Amino acid sequence: MVAEKQHIDQKLVSILEKVSDPEIPVLSIMDMGVVRSAIIENNIVKVQITPTYSGCPAMDVIGDDIKAALKTAGYNSEIELILSPAWTTDWITPRGRKALENYGIAAPLDAETDKDVLLNGKRIVKCTNCGSTNTKLVSQFGSTACKAQFQCEDCQEPFDYFKCLK
Numbered sequence: 830m831v832a833e834k835q836h837i838d839q840k841l842v843s844i845l846e847k848v849s850d851p852e853i854p855v856l857s858i859m860d861m862g863v864v865r866s867a868i869i870e871n872n873i874v875k876v877q878i879t880p881t882y883s884g885c886p887a888m889d890v891i892g893d894d895i896k897a898a899l900k901t902a903g904y905n906s907e908i909e910l911i912l913s914p915a916w917t918t919d920w921i922t923p924r925g926r927k928a929l930e931n932y933g934i935a936a937p938l939d940a941e942t943d944k945d946v947l948l949n950g951k952r953i954v955k956c957t958n959c960g961s962t963n964t965k966l967v968s969q970f971g972s973t974a975c976k977a978q979f980q981c982e983d984c985q986e987p988f989d990y991f992k993c994l995k
């Protein structure tokens with residue numbers, strides 16, 4: 830599902846862009862697409878975030894990190910979790926996908942293709958080291974529950990793939 834239009838106050842964008850994803854430090858929460866809205870009301874910043882994976886403990890950390898970043902910038906804030914529509918990896922920005930790949934994590938495919946890869950063994954996930962698609966699923970769970978572990982059969986490099994599945 831496509832993300833609804835985000836309502837983010839321009840004054841807050843640069844602050845929120847400095848908050849990184851706790852699991853993937855090269856990605857900002859803006860690049861992850863988890864910030865649904867951020868508005869200033871009566872000098873309080875109201876931020877709505879949508880959790881990524883239900884299995885990721887990172888969301889509590891993200892809320893605290895956002896509050897801390899806004900506090901540093903002089904704002905008190907309230908964080909609200911929005912559970913519907915559910916976050917999908919489609920919300921990751923193109924810049925975020927590039928950062929993921931540079932970090933050595935294969936960027937997610939769309940949800941339908943993702944199922945073929947994880948459940949039916951379809952080989953289309955690109956090796957982050959050499960770009961070959963001759964890669965195989967090693968484990969449904971990589972370094973965290975949000976990632977699957979793959980190995981490249983050409984260069985033998987192991988790498989993580991960011992799953993769409995919950």
Ligand SMILES: [Zn+2]
Pocket residue numbers: 956957958959960961981982983984985986
């Ligand atoms: Zn490779």
